Amino acid sequence: MRDEPDHDLELTSPLVPLFVITNGRSLPPEHVYERTTLVSAHEGASAAARTLSPEARLVLDLVMDGFLSVAEVAAHTHLPLGIVRILLAELEESGLVITRKPVPRAERADRELLNAVLDGLKARFGA
């Protein structure tokens, strides 16, 4: 079934094993950091960055100047999504990042959001 497993894995395998990057932490529950959860560094976070692992620092540096989604953090840092989630949990616990979680689905919120999306698409693409 699997002809070239190593080839796939090499794409993301860093020089250090992943459990080293994450200090042996395990994945937080997925819903804590959805792909669309927005993340930004907390004011004054840069002072604390010194004590972080290189990878956690990479994440923190990336969001120092504004909000990005968790998916974008993973893409820009080239770290696997699961690792980014663990690093964000570590950073948030230390008060270094703030997050804006996606709104849970509810009918009224949906209608407003859908209208906003519709208007935005029409305005943007003249459709």
Next chain:
Amino acid sequence: MYLDSGVSTAVKILVVGHFGVGKTTCIGSISEIEPLRTEEEITEASIGFDDLSGTPDKTTTTVAMDFGRLTISDEVVLYLFGTPGQERFKEMWEELSRGALGALVLVDPERLSDSFPVLDLVERFGLTYAIGVNHFDGTTTYPLSEVREALNLSAETPVVTCDVRDQRSAAQALITLVNHLLSLID
């Protein structure tokens, strides 16, 4: 690169379809940023071995997924996630479908049967969807009614022809989906 500071709400729509159907092209046509790629590990059961042991072999695979972004208003940003349509990615579907507004299912009229597993996943995860029949260069156009019949779609599922390389056409397919979502609320 950063989101506008007032953006507080992120929504997502999945762009799904079989391999090579044009998901990434579609996302690239609409995204305000160069499409980005996440990599993640999934575990999957190796099929066909140890059927009787009760402990199927699990293997880990890295999956790359493309996504794009479109700021919709001062407060809202839309993310489009290209989502592979194979059964073995169902672990990712669970997370991706949670909170998603809906799915745009891209189909290739020359390979309609390849879309069956995709539609199966979309329905299993309860996603509302519209069908975008991607009109590849040089292919003949198919009557949409034939596509609807071949895919065994319900009467209310919107089916539109699109050329996902074209920004307006790709956007129109998304607009069709959003209109459909709104019609279900009203």
